[in-house]
Amino acid sequence: MTFTKRARPTALLVGLGLLAGAAALATWAWQRRLPPELRTLKRVVERLSRGNDLGTQPIAFMVGSGSYAAYLAEQRGLCKPNQCELFAQLNPYKRYANGWDELMRQGYALGDIQGWSTSSGTVVFPRATFRAYGHHEGYLACTVAHEIAHFRRHHVFKSSYQEHHNFKALKEKPKELALMRLSRQQELEADRDAADMMARAGYKGRVCQQELEFAHRSAGDGSATEPESTHPGYEERVKAMRLHYDAMEKKPLKAQGSTRGSFRYDATDNLLTFSPQP
Structure with a gap:
């Protein structure tokens, strides 16, 4: 009897150990299948999830052609x-x-640095973006945070709502200009959110300001803000980011809880999905 009583816990521990080993092996196996760009994205999202509330809806990442x-x-x-x-x-x-x-x-x-997000939570980065950023993983992280901010703030929905409600009575050209102005405001909002997310995740310095300067030079884009522009011009955008960092340095950010989550990769759909967990 003594042998039997002692053997059961031992057998249970061995069984749990085998299950844990199998799970670890399965995780290692699918991560090995990840293309290098998606491995980098996974690492970036893991770091951004520490110190930031990324919500409860899954976020899917896709590498595209651009x-x-x-x-x-x-x-x-x-x-x-x-x-x-x-x-x-x-x-x-x-x-x-x-x-x-x-x-x-x-x-x-x-191709050059790009990224865009959908209202459903899919974020797309052309493969050339990773080549253009090179070893500047912090710059990539800032762009990832920027696109997550668009999704988290429901910018696509808000633009549609404004167009069909507040801008409904406007004639075609004034409506177009109003939508472009709103788009530029949303870009600056996502810039600020990205800088905040980066700071909470432990990135030091003015990473997002440096990223904006780098990205504009990489793309050869020194344009000014125009009424028809969807994005602010170089000077306006960098200045706005500089002022935001000035404010951040004077007033510490409010803390947020980290986001626990799991990753799943589907090679057929070309999607790396981060699913937040309660």
């Missing part, structure tokens, strides 16, 4: 003007064997 690939597709007559989004979001880890591979190769070699 706008330069879409531009080349339009040049070649593969899509109608302003209807080439498909080519910007092609899976760069998939082979198509119909000429699209060359579009993606050139898009990667010649």
Whole structure:
């Protein structure tokens, strides 16, 4: 009897140990399958989740081919003007064997820093973004935080609401200008949120200000703000970020709780999903 009583806990511990080992092996296996860009994204999101409330809705990350690939597709007559989004979001880890591979190769070699988010919680980064940032992972983290901020603040919904309610009575051109002005305000709002998220996650210094300067130089974009611009021009955007960091240094940020969560990768859908847990 003594042997039996002692053997049961031992057997249970061995069983739990085997299960834990199998789970760890499975986690290691799918992480090994991650393309390098998605491994970097996973590492960045893990750090941003520490010290920041990322909400309760899953956030999916996708690496795409980028706008330069879409531009080349339009040049070649593969899509109608302003209807080439498909080519910007092609899976760069998939082979198509119909000429699209060359579009993606050139898009990667010649494209630059980009990112965009959807109202449903999918965030897209062209593969060229990772090449352009190089070893500046903090700059990439700032861009990731910026796109998460767009999603968390429901900017797409708010723009649609304004267009169909507060701007409804405006004529076409004034409505367009009002929407562009709102878009620029949302970009500055996401910039500020990104800087806050980075500071809470433990990134030191004015990382997001440096990232804006780097990204504009990388893209060769020194433009000024125009009434038809969706984004603020270089000087306005950097100045706004500089002033925000000035304010942050004078008044410490309010603390937020960290976001616990798990990752799942689907190679078929080309999605790395972060699911917050209660």
